[in-house]
Amino acid sequence: MKILFLSPYFYPHIGGVEKHAYILASSLMKKGHSVVIITKKHNNKLKSYEEVDALKIYRFNQPKVKYLGLIYTWFWLLLHFNLIYKSDIIHCHDIFVWYLPFRLLLPNKPVFTTFHGWEGIYPIPLKNIIYKKIAAKLSKGTLAIGKYVEKYYKIKVNKISYGAVSTPKVPGSKVRNEIVYVGRLDSDTGLLIFLTVLDLLKKIKDISFSVNFCGDGELKTQCAKYGRVHGFVDPAPYLSKARFCFASGYLSILEAMANKCIILTGYDNDLKKDYYLDTPFSKWINSSNNPEILAKKIIRFYFNTKLTQNAIESGYNWIKGQTWETLLNDYLSLWKKTTAS
Template identity: 35%
Template structure:
């Protein structure tokens, strides 16, 4: 009988994001290896249970911040928990916490993907992570920086994966921003930096978030910056631009596989460490202010040799970051 893996994740397909993509592609790889995969996740916009690409998705709806409501929902899935050989939480171990007392023998693991919001971790957040780590049979951290900021002691550290293929760099001076339109990922700084160059470079913006209205207002009189909304075709978007403005590991790896120079913004010390601990940190350009961003862009526009060297170095590493290798790490963890 095929082993059954149950993933708990705060959000999943059809939503777009790093964790969603991580769980989706990992699940597909595991199904190809003969596993059955179930997902328990929150419902939004009236989504229902479904099977997608062989993944059985179970959705629930309640206040996601109310522990007792979430725990009551978990009892609906006791049969699914009982049938699973492995339960693996993505950031939301606390969903399962109540089940730990009813199913103490069940093997439960956790992957920690990032940090909460745009502020430094609170003592409460650190305690919550340590508790999840203590109750888990094993953990994975997406980035070694978590050891410093959360006192994490994971069995494995990973950075993400991709399945993109190289594409020639376009000759036009263009950049693309792909991500949430929020303060912590630096969309305002990206826009202001491009504006300082007065049209030397175009910028296309893909994403949504709490700053969407402000972004549209900022670029009303800037013809070389365009807001494009959401996209599900990241590959095509990246291939049609020279520079990639992305600041999360998964997005950086995809851009590097395609062969694009990456620019990433940091706004506090934890994000700075997040970026500096990335294995290909030396090949990306990081900045905190619009002026710094504009200066680095100007330098690269005049120095294509450095751009080419950095792209080649990053690409050699990135193409080895496959979903198959990631699945290997998960399988190794589940042996503990």
């Protein structure tokens, strides 16, 4: 099949959606499919077109002006209409609105959407709910990363997933007092709760924790007071050493579980609570809106080796089934089932 991905960002940009789309596209190529990606430039030094591992990547500069950026995107896609017309499958990663006019122009062209997440604003603005409702209604099939998407956006999807991960071939050597945070350094990720946890841990005598932050954002300067901020980097080297991981999203949770970390998450609204707890892995993560509870859990795991190992192995056994091959088959079955109907 000839498959076209529309994604807000793509390689070499670092993020959960980007990694999801990149590994999925690479897996499709290995199965003999052709994959083209259309995405925004996050850096003007990037080429407008290049091939990476046989993936054909088209990039454009989207004006950062409300509505003008979307109009320009539609115009750019119209100039490259052939990429759409020649594709057997169109798959939008969140940004169905890019494809909206072409859904009307090509009503029989199979188009699908993956809803990767929320916009970080709670309560969710009505317009964001409407956008997802339109995408769900006009897509031939849909996949949501997380069950909470259906509840909070009032839509029904064909398939719910939580992503995928590769387990390390060689397990890392854990450092008992090392903590890593993985995700954006913004207030909607539960980061402020984590910083409060660190304040509480500092008050405990005879224990000193080393903290690494894999991410960037508005709270970067504040985070630098607690540990080393590395920016958006591959968290694998830090996850392999850390005993504890404060994770902000599904990918970071899965990667931490695959690296045998004790996982902590913080929430400050009902959506984020469901995001973490209405999941098949909720029993293997430590989630709360109370920093004192999370701090006590860290200390408990720090001193109780048997409890730590039991918690880690239970999650690790589950994560071994969350492979990229399984995710690929989810996409292939979605496309096959809905295009055949």
